[in-house]
Amino acid sequence: MRRRSALAFSAPMLAAVVLAASALALPARAATLCTVLADAATGKVLTQDGPGCEERVTPASTFKIAIALMGYDAGILTDAHAPSWPYKPGYPAWRKEWKADVDPTYWMKESVVWYSQEITRKLGMERFRAYVDGFGYGNRDVSGNKGKKDGLTEAWLSTSLALSPKEQLGFLGRMLRGELPVSKRAVEMTGEIIRVGTTTNGWQVHGKTGMGFAHDAKGQPVRGQPYGWFVGWAVKDGRSVTFARLDRDAARQETPTSWRARDAMLAELPGLLDKVK
Numbered sequence: 001m002r003r004r005s006a007l008a009f010s011a012p013m014l015a016a017v018v019l020a021a022s023a024l025a026l027p028a029r030a031a032t033l034c035t036v037l038a039d040a041a042t043g044k045v046l047t048q049d050g051p052g053c054e055e056r057v058t059p060a061s062t063f064k065i066a067i068a069l070m071g072y073d074a075g076i077l078t079d080a081h082a083p084s085w086p087y088k089p090g091y092p093a094w095r096k097e098w099k100a101d102v103d104p105t106y107w108m109k110e111s112v113v114w115y116s117q118e119i120t121r122k123l124g125m126e127r128f129r130a131y132v133d134g135f136g137y138g139n140r141d142v143s144g145n146k147g148k149k150d151g152l153t154e155a156w157l158s159t160s161l162a163l164s165p166k167e168q169l170g171f172l173g174r175m176l177r178g179e180l181p182v183s184k185r186a187v188e189m190t191g192e193i194i195r196v197g198t199t200t201n202g203w204q205v206h207g208k209t210g211m212g213f214a215h216d217a218k219g220q221p222v223r224g225q226p227y228g229w230f231v232g233w234a235v236k237d238g239r240s241v242t243f244a245r246l247d248r249d250a251a252r253q254e255t256p257t258s259w260r261a262r263d264a265m266l267a268e269l270p271g272l273l274d275k276v277k
Contacts, residue, residue: 030228030247030257034165035265037272040176040233040240045166046276052246056138056162060212061111061258062229063156065190068104069175070131071119072186080105080193085118092117108193108208117153125152134181137171138163146219158212158221165244168231172242176233194232199270203241207232207265209258225249228257230265234273241276243269 033052038045059066071077084103091114093099098112107115120128129142132155141160144151155161163171174180175187196205210229213221231244245265249257 030249030253030260032261032264033227033246033248035243035245035268035272036165036169037241037243037276038169038173039276040173040242043170043173045169046241047272048166050246052248053165055246056164056167057214057227057246058158058210058212059138059156059161059163059168060158060210060227060229061113061116061156062168062208062210062231063161064108064111064116064210065175065194065208065231066132066135066137066171067116067119068108068190068193069135069180069182069186070123070128071104072189073131073182074123074127076119076122077104077189079189085115087114104189104193111209113157116156120152123152128152131181132161135171136174137161138167158215165231165246168229168244169242172231172233176240176242196232196266199234199273201236201270201274203234203236203270203273205232205234205266205269207243207262209256209262211256211258224252226252226257228259228261230258230262234269236273241273243272 032050033055034050036045036048036053068077077083081103084101086101087093087099095110097110098114102112102115106112132140132142139162141162142151142155143160144154145159151160178184191206194206194208196207198204207230211226213223213226216222226249228247229245233240233242243265245261247257247261
C-alpha cells in the first residue's frame with residue numbers, strides 16, 4: 001500500500017522527497033544532532049531530541065532567511081520576483097542551476113550563494129553588522145575567514161558566524177513576534193519565498209535548508225563530514241511553531257545532508273505537530 005505524502009508539494013519537491021525516502025531505507029549515514037520545536041509566541045520548547053541542540057555550528061544557507069529580512073527591509077529586494085539579477089563569470093557556481101537569472105524565489109529554491117553575496121555587498125559592512133547584532137544572531141561574529149576581512153560575503157559560509165539549533169528557534173521566534181528591527185512586510189515577504197507546502201494535518205510550512213562544515217585544528221573545513229540543516233516554522237489556526245533539525249554525515253554522501261535533513265523533518269513534522277500542546 002502506498003503511503004500518503006505528509007505534505008502537498010510541487011512536482012520537483014515531491015520527487016526529491018521520494019528519492020530521500022529511498023535513501024533513508026539504506027543503512028544510516030548521518031547522525032541527527034538535534035530535532036527541536038518551540039511555540040513561536042512564547043519561545044517555550046515543545047519537544048527536543050538529540051545531543052546537539054545547544055551546539056553552535058555554521059548557519060550555512062539557513063542564513064538566507066536573515067539575508068532576506070535585511071534585503072526586503074533595506075529595499076534591495078522588492079517582491080517575490082524582483083530584482084532579477086544575471087549570473088556573471090566569477091560568481092560562485094558550484095551548481096549548474098546558479099548560472100542563471102536569479103530572483104528572490106529562485107534564490108531560495110536553488111540556494112544561490114552569489115545572490116546572497118550581492119545583497120550583502122549592497123548593504124555594506126556597517127548595515128550588515130548592525131542587522132546581525134539587531135537580530136541577536138548566534139555569536140554575531142561577521143569577521144569571516146581569519147585575516148581575510150571577507151565577512152561581508154563569507155561570514156555564514158563555514159567561517160566565523162555560528163549558532164545552535166535552539167538559537168535558530170530564538171531568532172525565528174523573535175522574527176514572528178515582530179521583535180526584530182525590520183518591517184512587517186520584510187517578514188511577510190521572507191515567509192512567502194520559503195513556503196514549502198501544507199501538511200496533511202493542515203499546517204502551512206515555511207523552511208530553509210543549509211549545509212556547511214566544521215573546522216579542524218588548523219582552521220580548515222572538514223569537508224567529508226558536513227552538517228545539514230532544515231529550519232523554519234509551521235502555521236495553523238493562528239498558531240506558529242518554529243522548528244530546527246541538524247544532522248551530520250559520518251562521511252561524504254551523494255545526496256546533500258541538508259536535503260536528507262529536510263525530507264526527514266518534513267516526514268516527521270505532522271506527527272510532532274499533532275503532539276504539541
